[in-house]
Amino acid sequence: MKVEKLIRGFLFACTNKSEAECLNSLLFATDKLYGPIVNRIRKGDLLFLNNIDTDILYGVFKTTSNGEFNIKPEAFDGRYPYQVMVKSIGDIVCVPGAKRLLKRYGVKRNTPLYKQELISFLEDLISQPKQSTFGEDLERKDSNQAIIKEIQKVNNNPAPVDIENEISLIESTTFWDFPKQSYGLTPKGNNKYAGVTPALIIYNMIWRYTELGDLVVDPMCGSGTTIDVCKEERRKVIGYDIHPTRKDIIKNDARKIPLEDDSVDMVFIDSPYGDNIKYNDEPDNIGSISSESEEFYDELEKVMKESHRILKDGRVLGWLIGDQWVKKTFTPVGLNIYVCLIKNITHVEIMCIARRSQASNTGM
Ligand SMILES: C[S@@+](CC[C@H](N)C(=O)[O-])C[C@H]1O[C@@H](n2cnc3c(N)ncnc32)[C@H](O)[C@@H]1O
Numbered sequence: 001m002k003v004e005k006l007i008r009g010f011l012f013a014c015t016n017k018s019e020a021e022c023l024n025s026l027l028f029a030t031d032k033l034y035g036p037i038v039n040r041i042r043k044g045d046l047l048f049l050n051n052i053d054t055d056i057l058y059g060v061f062k063t064t065s066n067g068e069f070n071i072k073p074e075a076f077d078g079r080y081p082y083q084v085m086v087k088s089i090g091d092i093v094c095v096p097g098a099k100r101l102l103k104r105y106g107v108k109r110n111t112p113l114y115k116q117e118l119i120s121f122l123e124d125l126i127s128q129p130k131q132s133t134f135g136e137d138l139e140r141k142d143s144n145q146a147i148i149k150e151i152q153k154v155n156n157n158p159a160p161v162d163i164e165n166e167i168s169l170i171e172s173t174t175f176w177d178f179p180k181q182s183y184g185l186t187p188k189g190n191n192k193y194a195g196v197t198p199a200l201i202i203y204n205m206i207w208r209y210t211e212l213g214d215l216v217v218d219p220m221c222g223s224g225t226t227i228d229v230c231k232e233e234r235r236k237v238i239g240y241d242i243h244p245t246r247k248d249i250i251k252n253d254a255r256k257i258p259l260e261d262d263s264v265d266m267v268f269i270d271s272p273y274g275d276n277i278k279y280n281d282e283p284d285n286i287g288s289i290s291s292e293s294e295e296f297y298d299e300l301e302k303v304m305k306e307s308h309r310i311l312k313d314g315r316v317l318g319w320l321i322g323d324q325w326v327k328k329t330f331t332p333v334g335l336n337i338y339v340c341l342i343k344n345i346t347h348v349e350i351m352c353i354a355r356r357s358q359a360s361n362t363g364m
Contacts, residue, residue, distance in 0.1 A: 006159040009046040009113035009121065010037060011102065017055040018076060023049075023058070029080035033327075035207055037110055037167050038082035039234055041067035045117070046150065047086055048125075050098045057098035059125055060147050061086035069151060069212040072106060090146030095128045112165040115154070122151050158234055161185075168200060170207045176200075177354035184232060189225025193245065194277045195287075197270040201320060201353060202229040205268055209316040210235055214265035217310065219254035219303060235265075243280035253284050255302040260309045267307040270320040271300055273333050276328050291324050291333045297340055304344045317345060323356060 012028045022028055028047060030038060041047075041068055049058040063087040065071060072083065097099065108111060113121055126144045164184050178198040181191040187200035202225060206216055212234045218226035221239035224246050230237035238259070240252035252258065254269070272279065274291025286303075289296045304316050307317045319341065322332040341348050 029083040038067035190223035190229040193223035205318040
């Protein structure tokens with residue numbers, strides 16, 4: 001039996017420069033900033049196109065492909081590689097005063113519409129004064145009928161909600177603060193795991209530094225947050241840990257990773273910050289070594305070297321680390337790790353993450 005999927009509505013933007021290419025080639029496209037949205041679009045969703053120069057909203061389109069990376073690499077001179085193919089539902093109609101209409105429904109590019117909200121938006125769209133794409137009088141009845149048919153489909157669609165109300169966009173500064181451990185409708189990792197990574201850190205790292213389909217490796221993946229984020233964001237992923245907590249994590253010591261040289265698109269690691277958390281009793285657990293000792297940094301440097309070895313040329317290692325403040329002694333673990341990193345990695349950048357609770361599972 002065919003399982004019906006939720007029909008969602010998404011907004012795309014164009015300018016006077018890109019409008020003709022969008023409408024003529026029936027390919028909607030955007031840059032990496034909106035990549036997470038395109039990643040969530042699938043065949044059968046409804047799209048609207050807003051020309052932000054003229055304030056016109058074009059609709060209604062139905063996607064004929066999933067959202068993908070580079071469906072047509074040469075389109076838009078390569079500037080907008082996150083793409084989806086569309087067809088119009090009836091004639092393409094254009095509604096002036098898009099900003100006002102979008103504001104009324106609180107529609108932004110990262111806020112998908114579905115169920116009743118999508119129905120109301122479509123109903124409002126067909127009741128607006130319209131003009132045809134090319135200025136001629138429009139056979140309005142035809143296109144309205146096609147949209148009304150689509151409204152009925154949305155109305156009869158029994159599928160449960162399977163998308164966030166607001167899709168997180170990529171952070172635009174180097175200071176990141178995530179009040180919650182997870183995002184989306186499904187858990188990412190286990191927020192009860194001491195030392196779990198805030199999932200949006202991994203989300204931001206992979207959206208900045210990899211593309212759909214790239215291979216990401218986490219050599220110390222704890223409760224599996226990297227695995228869950230990568231799956232949702234359509235990256236391939238391998239997660240290792242010295243003490244696996246679930247079946248899809250492979251037991252392995254991060255100082256010797258069983259992968260070939262130059263074979264991985266990104267490595268993400270949230271290593272122990274010292275011996276402040278008891279992860280497990282494994283003899284090779286680096287989390288049982290104090291970050292006040294040289295040995296801690298020597299062992300993590302082995303992990304850095306190994307990560308560097310498996311990374312393809314020019315690709316990125318992301319390392320999350322925090323300082324330690326124990327028994328009135330401050331240890332600048334972050335700076336010490338930075339010193340190790342610059343010895344082993346060609347180019348190092350720092351993002352600051354707001355520190356919240358140890359396990360990240362409270363709002364504190
Ligand atoms: C901060 S936690 C990682 C948290 C993880 N990213 C998550 O979201 O659940 C650090 C992890 O490093 C692992 N670890 C410590 N020594 C290791 C080693 N030698 N090789 C692989 N993993 C190790 C620990 O078992 C622990 O799960």
